[in-house]
Amino acid sequence: MSVAEEVKSSWADEVEEVEGGSLPPPVEKSDGNSKTITEYSFNEEGKKIKITSHYRIEKHRVARQIAKRKTWTKYGLSKNDKPGPNPATTITAEDVFMHFLTNKEEEQIDQEDLKKKLLDQQKGQVKCRLCKEDHWTKRCPYKDKLEPLRTSLYGEEKVEDEPQQGTPGVPPVDKTKLGGPGTQGKYVPPSMRDGGSKKGESMMSARGRDETATVRVTNLSENTREQDLQELFRSFGDISRIFLAKDKNTGQSKGFAFINFKKREHAAIAIQYLNGYGYDHLILSVEWAKPSGTQ
DNA sequence: TATGAGCGA
The missing domain is CATH 3.30.70.330 (RRM (RNA recognition motif) domain)
Structure with missing residues (x-):
């Protein structure tokens, strides 16, 4: 959920604005299960607002499956293949990236804040933390690739059982x-x-x-x-x-x-x-x- | 929906 609240300018902020016209940088905290992003912006009246967004990192069953399968070693005729798909035996269709961050109120908030954000974009006050272009990080077209895959897929659960008999691997099916x-x-x-x-x-x-x-x-x-x-x-x-x-x-x-x-x-x-x-x-x-x- | 055939000296 996201909360936007007006922020009274502090002396430090005043100085910052005068000097660079910039806002405090976004702060991101994560504990593995949830993530909190605090970012600052201006509302229509030019007042500084603080937006706190809470995300739940979904421990998705499919994500775990994918992560687990990727750790399997190759076997049989493909035993000596390098990691990753071998084009000789594997057809890789287009990648499908999935949203692993969920935010129930995201849609609602998005609609409410859409105009505001578009306005902000025009003012050039929005900078994506991922790709540095002038859109919100949430709306980054590369977000799915850059952010959640690493944090959500890997470093989450260690993989336990390997296929038996020491002849495992991605099968050339x-x-x-x-x-x-x-x-x-x-x-x-x-x-x-x-x-x-x-x-x-x-x-x-x-x-x-x-x-x-x-x-x-x-x-x-x-x-x-x-x-x-x-x-x-x-x-x-x-x-x-x-x-x-x-x-x-x-x-x-x-x-x-x-x-x-x-x-x-x-x-x-x-x-x-x-x-x-x-x-x-x-x-x-x-x-x-x-x-x-x-x- | 679900654990497989038919043969018949």
Whole structure:
């Protein structure tokens, strides 16, 4: 919220005005959770006013996701790639910057103060603290790039778990179809943890199939085909079988599928990377499969 | 909405 109050000129201010015609510089305080900006301006009557703005720094789930994913190291064929996207395997679409500072009253205040601010701009009394041009910092066209990304994305939470098995990395999957928030903290049974490197019982399905390296994919769009799944999952490791559940009569996809990897650790990585990803406008859920018949 | 087939010596 922002508060504007008239400020009586002090002797020091008078001197300052005479000398430079300038206002006290804006003061910005931040404690990690919120931010207070105090800046000075003139109102229509030429009176000096003090504007105090409080911002809440949003600990956005998506921001954390993005920050976390950026720390993953590369694996497989991309293991030795430099950090950042490799143009040979990755298409980078246009960047989308998000507002991570929220200010509920911002719109209201903006409307109220719009004329005032425009006036101030004409007088050349407004200088952006970020790019030094004559608009308000709040309205800086580069604000999204310059300010919140650093402070809000990084230096906030340390990233804990890395993908298993030391073969992590940004997968060379089709980035044009991927993107979006993820779901974390899914329950993993003890026998399935650590990428299954500890040899437990061999999970056999009722049909006698080895299910130790099988993932179940749900929330697939109905026009996803086996071939699409193959393309999506192949970058994580060799696949021995893909089953896309379809209606026997109509052939209509039921929206879920099973992917059998040859190696369990590859399945684990696929889950790490693809669970929660957006694919064809839906958010994929990728989890360990249970042998059919179990609940 | 949701844990996959049919075969039938």
